[in-house]
Amino acid sequence: LPSLPPPCFVFRDLDDNICQRYIEMITNIVVLSLIICISLAFWIMSMTASTYYGNLRPISPWRWLFSVIVPVVIVCNGFKKKSLDHSGALGALVVGFILTIANFSFFTSLLMFFLSSSKLTKWKGEIKKRVDSEYKEGGQRNWIQVFCNGAVPTELALLYMIESGPGEIPIDFSKQYSASWMCLSLLAALACSAGDTWASEVGPVLSKSPPRLITTWKKVPVGTNGGVTVVGLTSSLLGGTFVGLTYFLTQLAFVSDLDISAPQWPIIAFGGLAGLLGSIVDSYLGATMQFTGLDESTGMVVNSPTKEAKHVAGKPILDNNAVNLFSSVLVALLLPTAAWGFWPRE
Numbered sequence: 001l002p003s004l005p006p007p008c009f010v011f012r013d014l015d016d017n018i019c020q021r022y023i024e025m026i027t028n029i030v031v032l033s034l035i036i037c038i039s040l041a042f043w044i045m046s047m048t049a050s051t052y053y054g055n056l057r058p059i060s061p062w063r064w065l066f067s068v069i070v071p072v073v074i075v076c077n078g079f080k081k082k083s084l085d086h087s088g089a090l091g092a093l094v095v096g097f098i099l100t101i102a103n104f105s106f107f108t109s110l111l112m113f114f115l116s117s118s119k120l121t122k123w124k125g126e127i128k129k130r131v132d133s134e135y136k137e138g139g140q141r142n143w144i145q146v147f148c149n150g151a152v153p154t155e156l157a158l159l160y161m162i163e164s165g166p167g168e169i170p171i172d173f174s175k176q177y178s179a180s181w182m183c184l185s186l187l188a189a190l191a192c193s194a195g196d197t198w199a200s201e202v203g204p205v206l207s208k209s210p211p212r213l214i215t216t217w218k219k220v221p222v223g224t225n226g227g228v229t230v231v232g233l234t235s236s237l238l239g240g241t242f243v244g245l246t247y248f249l250t251q252l253a254f255v256s257d258l259d260i261s262a263p264q265w266p267i268i269a270f271g272g273l274a275g276l277l278g279s280i281v282d283s284y285l286g287a288t289m290q291f292t293g294l295d296e297s298t299g300m301v302v303n304s305p306t307k308e309a310k311h312v313a314g315k316p317i318l319d320n321n322a323v324n325l326f327s328s329v330l331v332a333l334l335l336p337t338a339a340w341g342f343w344p345r346e
Helices: 005-015 016-052 061-080 085-103 104-124 125-130 143-164 179-208 230-256 266-289 320-342
Strands: 293-294 300-302 309-313
Touching: 016 293, 061 085, 061 320, 085 143, 085 309, 085 320, 104 143, 104 179, 104 230, 125 320, 143 179, 143 320, 179 266, 266 320
Parallel strands: none
Antiparallel strands: 293 300, 293 309
16 A cells, blocks of 8 residues: 655645644634533533532523524624634633523623624724724634623623522512622623723714813823713713613513512613713723823824823723723622612512
8 A cells, every 4th residue: 555645744735725724624623522511511510410409400401502502603603704713702602601501691691792892893993993003803802802801791600500500580689689699790790891892982983072081081082091972971871771671671581480579670770880880990990000102103092102102191000901801890899789779679
């Protein structure tokens, strides 16, 4: 039999693009296999826990299948449309699976945040490219951005499953305080991220007046970290309300005992408040702990100190991803505690 050439010679004879496609295909197969293995581990742990602890509900096979298939389809579509890069797609799969299997209200809120943010990031891209030196074509998100927006909701979803098992519950502090607190905390984190994204993507495009720095109220260039406008703040309120409305409608569709529970309509107002407050906290952190400079040679706003950049605001302590993470953590911790005092009782 003739001897086969070593694999390296085979790959050298192929076009570089074909080699890259093979590598990407193998990577995708490995990632999908890992996701299935992780999801199966969740199912096995759930069945075991429900056997030894009768108060926890097991994960049904249909819920498990939905939690695997639907996030994969959505993430693949986002990857094709360049809303996510490879690392971002992997992170989004993990976040999407955990939130979906925990609670369908978590899933729909995450989905609406992702879809609306992706659309708004691409909207009027030519205008944003002229003022933002770090603008990416298509708004591709990597694993760091997915982590900073999805880490807090993912941790809360895991705690929620430990507390009450997978499934949908009405938000009712008098009957299920811990689980209700975690639901609102997760909603606050997603609404905060949505509010900040809507403000930063809509405000610079539609606002007729220049932004003002939130700490001094002085006029600053468009794109300055910590700069706010009426249009931007209104957009953050609408972004949070949109996520809250999604959560509320999912509650109506999947929760069976709403008639004997506390009213759920405050979820919508809670989402709007979380979006607005999140945008304000994000702007304050951006104005004080995130560097903003104006490159006088290009007229563009930059986020790192250079010789050509004239200082506008902030100090180079945090980057944009860290600011987003800290904002979501603060809002997720503070708002549910405040909501407990005002939430209507049955």
